[in-house]
Amino acid sequence: DWSHIFPYYHENIIFQDSIQKIEGKEEFLEMCNRLTNRCEQLTMDISSLVVDRQVVFMEWKMVMIFKKSPSTPMHGCTKLTLGDDGRITHQRDYYDLWGDIFNGIPRFKPIYRNFMHKYFG
Template identity: 50%
Template sequence: MRAENLNETNNAFHLTLEIVNELWTKTYNTDGKPDWSHILPYYDDKIYFRDSIQEIKGMTEFKAMTERLTKRSKDLKMKLVRVIQKDNDFFLEWEMTISYKKYPSSVMYGASRLTINNNGKIIEQRDYYDLWGDIFDNIPRFGKAYRKFMKKKFG
């Protein structure tokens, strides 16, 4: 089913480019802790989520992951750089600033692919980012050493 045909569904939680922009910005730019309560209805109960460190199946596990992130972080903000749609996939390029309880803020640069099902809900999310590189960049001298090592060994 092509994305433009999804507007014909009866789903009250149908995603559009405008809604994705609004939801992701609102989720992370609240005062203090992030809040996913307004975005969770857009996810299918059988959501499959994967990122650099974890693989999650189902809404129960997905909600638990969002709660863990909320507990770990002191502050979280997301800037959407680009959001595009191709058929049933949304591609988000983002910059996330996260502040953990005992550490300074770190900016992580990444991208997400959201795939919606025929009901217009997110059935799959894949996040891509370099967790360690972006965190290490904020540690004096260590960040430069890490990047030098990566370039020497892999680039």
């Protein structure tokens, strides 16, 4: 349940990650609630935090435990932009969705990593 952080978000929040772009607090809350409802357990550990005026950068590890799957750790970074009233107006999340998911699939991990190394590494 992430409801404790919702008051910090502006009504016109713009959220973007590698999957979607969402505009407006209502859509943002719906997205957050969909994620937490899918998970049996969801934790987020923030390992680094940098604040410079109205910009916040965080490095994090989020571990999701789905109802019929092993835990899935995802590593990423977030850039938050604060409005004049101190609430979050923009959130941009960066993470390697497929790499972190495929790392948890024993036979698929080496195939994916070899592909990435061959074409992008």
